[in-house]
Amino acid sequence: MDRTPKQKMLAGDLYDPDDPELHTDNRTARAWMARYNAAATETPATRRELLRERFASVGDGTVVRPPFHCDYGLHISLGAHVFLNFGCVILDCAPVSIGDRTQIGPGVQILTPDHPREPGPREAGLEFARAIRIGRNVWIGGGALILPGVTVGDDAIVGAGSVVTRDVPAGATVVGNPARVLAARTPPAREA
16 A cells, blocks of 8 residues: 555655645644744743644643744644743654653754655655654753754753754763763762
8 A cells, every 4th residue: 555755754764745745734834833933922821722732742831932843743742841942943754752841942953854865865855754752851952953863861961052863861961063971970079
């Protein structure tokens, strides 16, 4: 049975992003984003209800500060008490899940789409996407980039401006481009 480009996209296979169904979903998302971003002066509860109109799931107490941008919105799941600061971008061509109490700084980009390394499929305009999973109680500093297929473990920290190209272990702190795990630090001794 032939799969639609949307089914291929969600499965992580090569797909044609110029498909009419995907254009319709994206156009609907753009109209929703215009409403959401215009609601900047509304209460967090009102904005949360708008998020629930479009996202796969949104937990209680979650705050996404406008402006916010996404490809579809339909593939985004946010846990309870998640915080996304101003100017976040989530390109959700594959599922993106963010765990409870995760805090994301301004200007962070979470990017699931990718492009073939071989020139032929790339020239044909094909792309693919890889799901991103961000655990609970994660802190992602402003301007960080989370690239396709990455998993960030619970309690991890991603330094501001970092480019995360590989999975981040639970509890780790990563910084830089590409992001690398910082050596464990010994806490300072307490005075008696």
